[in-house]
Amino acid sequence: MNEPKGGGAYSPAPDILSIPSPKWIKCMFESFIDSIDIGIFVLDCNGVINRVNKSLLDQYRLNTEELLGRNIFELMPDLADLGVEKRFRQIIGERKSLELTNVQRRDRFGRNIVFNIKGIPIIEDDDIVGILAVMSDITEKRALESQVAETEEYLHNLIDNANDIIYTLDLDGYITFLNKMGQQVTGYQFDPKERAHYSAYVPENTLQKNDRHFQEALAGRPQRYESTIIGSDGKIVNVLTNISTVRKDEKVVGVLGIARDITERKQMEAQLLQAGKMAAIGELAAGVAHEINNPVAIISGTAEQLLFLMNYYRERPQDMTERLAKHVETIHEQAARCKKITQGLLNFARKTETHTTIVNLPKLLEETVALVDNRALAEGKAIQMRLDHDVSTIEADPYQLEQVFLNMVNNAVDAVAENGTITLEARRKKDAVVVKVIDDGIGISEQNIKKIFDPFFTTKPPGKGTGLGLSICFGIIQSMNGTISVKSKPGAGTTFTITLPMGRNDPK
Numbered sequence: 087m088n089e090p091k092g093g094g095a096y097s098p099a100p101d102i103l104s105i106p107s108p109k110w111i112k113c114m115f116e117s118f119i120d121s122i123d124i125g126i127f128v129l130d131c132n133g134v135i136n137r138v139n140k141s142l143l144d145q146y147r148l149n150t151e152e153l154l155g156r157n158i159f160e161l162m163p164d165l166a167d168l169g170v171e172k173r174f175r176q177i178i179g180e181r182k183s184l185e186l187t188n189v190q191r192r193d194r195f196g197r198n199i200v201f202n203i204k205g206i207p208i209i210e211d212d213d214i215v216g217i218l219a220v221m222s223d224i225t226e227k228r229a230l231e232s233q234v235a236e237t238e239e240y241l242h243n244l245i246d247n248a249n250d251i252i253y254t255l256d257l258d259g260y261i262t263f264l265n266k267m268g269q270q271v272t273g274y275q276f277d278p279k280e281r282a283h284y285s286a287y288v289p290e291n292t293l294q295k296n297d298r299h300f301q302e303a304l305a306g307r308p309q310r311y312e313s314t315i316i317g318s319d320g321k322i323v324n325v326l327t328n329i330s331t332v333r334k335d336e337k338v339v340g341v342l343g344i345a346r347d348i349t350e351r352k353q354m355e356a357q358l359l360q361a362g363k364m365a366a367i368g369e370l371a372a373g374v375a376h377e378i379n380n381p382v383a384i385i386s387g388t389a390e391q392l393l394f395l396m397n398y399y400r401e402r403p404q405d406m407t408e409r410l411a412k413h414v415e416t417i418h419e420q421a422a423r424c425k426k427i428t429q430g431l432l433n434f435a436r437k438t439e440t441h442t443t444i445v446n447l448p449k450l451l452e453e454t455v456a457l458v459d460n461r462a463l464a465e466g467k468a469i470q471m472r473l474d475h476d477v478s479t480i481e482a483d484p485y486q487l488e489q490v491f492l493n494m495v496n497n498a499v500d501a502v503a504e505n506g507t508i509t510l511e512a513r514r515k516k517d518a519v520v521v522k523v524i525d526d527g528i529g530i531s532e533q534n535i536k537k538i539f540d541p542f543f544t545t546k547p548p549g550k551g552t553g554l555g556l557s558i559c560f561g562i563i564q565s566m567n568g569t570i571s572v573k574s575k576p577g578a579g580t581t582f583t584i585t586l587p588m589g590r591n592d593p594k
């Protein structure tokens with residue numbers, strides 16, 4: 087057995103069967119009160135300190151000499167104000183234990199301490215001989231409690247002053263908390279005693295969607311989604327919501343949601359979209375008017391001339407045919423041009439019917455080149471093809487594809503000088519086909535490259551290009567889930583790259 091530290095008053099443990107001596111009991115008691123973690127002191131009936139335990143001395147950095155034999159109420163006069171002295175007298179008078187809680191005082195170092203103190207009368211032969219005082223220091227506990235309360239208040243403020251709707255739902259979707267903003271938006275005065283289901287604040291048509299997200303969040307998958315709720319005035323409010331699970335002791339007990347009112351943003355977006363649409367329609371209308379104006383002016387001028395000549399040749403019908411034929415030809419040409427423009431516009435708006443079939447891409451590219459080859463040869467330009475054997479068929483509308491490649495090759499032929507070369511390349515890349523139209527022509531300036539896909543943008547002389555070609559190509563490729571991009575170096579050449587998925591390329 088270990089020797090107790092400090093030596094001093096130690097008596098050997100008595101035999102288990104023998105009666106312990108009073109001395110042994112006293113030693114036991116002394117050791118016991120010194121070892122426990124609670125401050126203990128013994129006062130006589132006048133308040134003189136007879137005994138203090140080690141814990142009390144350690145805790146308040148006191149030593150026995152300055153306490154023993156001194157009157158506690160003289161030593162610490164403030165105890166009277168704190169009601170301790172009054173209780174002391176009461177214990178003596180009534181001979182019963184009394185407790186004083188949350189006593190606050192400054193210790194000798196100026197530290198604020200809080201403690202509970204219990205006084206127990208010591209009775210000897212029916213006489214009260216003193217008081218055993220047990221003191222438990224709760225300073226740290228109080229500090230922690232007030233820290234928790236402060237944090238709680240801070241969080242509460244934060245949540246209540248948030249610009250977002252913050253709420254919690256239980257496993258069944260009943261509202262277990264709703265912050266001020268949420269109450270303001272929905273008009274629901276949250277009361278924890280009431281059982282209000284969240285669905286009461288969600289419009290019928292988004293109920294299913296909301297429920298799906300709610301279930302997903304409960305399953306541990308946080309959700310972020312746009313939805314709607316019913317506002318206090320019955321108006322629909324657009325919200326962007328984030329929800330995730332709330333757990334208690336590892337167990338899911340509900341969800342926490344943070345919803346932001348995005349109604350204004352939505353309205354703004356819609357307005358912008360509308361404004362954009364109007365601007366695009368305006369631009370398109372101006373372009374169409376401008377493009378059609380020229381041929382129509384020529385047609386009407388020529389028709390006027392024709393009328394004049396018909397009158398003039400009334401007497402000499404034999405000379406008429408040849409002269410008139412020239413004018414009719416002009417009318418025919420210009421009317422055809424109008425038709426090309428309107429056809430182009432129709433294609434641009436993708437109103438023409440589409441027929442998706444299995445297209446043999448190499449064959450289609452060869453046929454497209456054949457349409458331009460004669461012109462290219464006549465102008466001293468060469469078209470060459472590099473087709474990957476991996477590329478065979480894709481599902482798409484052949485007429486639309488042909489339109490795309492025809493315009494690109496035509497553009498390339500227009501761009502190269504005599505002896506220039508145009509290369510048509512098709513390669514397989516994973517599940518897609520990449521077609522490139524490469525030329526070593528004049529290239530496109532940095533300023534123009536941003537505009538080439540705009541309808542009616544052309545650098546070609548009046549009467550030659552409508553400027554609709556690339557915008558139509560863009561629309562078609564996009565509808566096939568493909569992409570179209572361009573790289574160009576002025577003076578060196580241009581490469582257009584079209585990527586098409588190999589699967590079904592149904593127009594959207």
Ligand SMILES: Nc1ncnc2c1ncn2[C@@H]1O[C@H](COP(=O)(O)OP(=O)(O)OP(=O)(O)O)[C@@H](O)[C@H]1O
Binds near residue numbers: 525538539545556580
């Ligand atoms: N390969 C190319 N090299 C240089 N410039 C090009 C090339 N392809 C297109 N462009 C430029 O892009 C413009 C727009 O082309 P787009 O095909 O849309 O219209 P267009 O060819 O001018 O007229 P349209 O195709 O209706 O006959 C052309 O006018 C030209 O300036």
Ligand SMILES: [Mg+2]
Binds near residue numbers: 496497551555
């Ligand atoms: Mg073109």
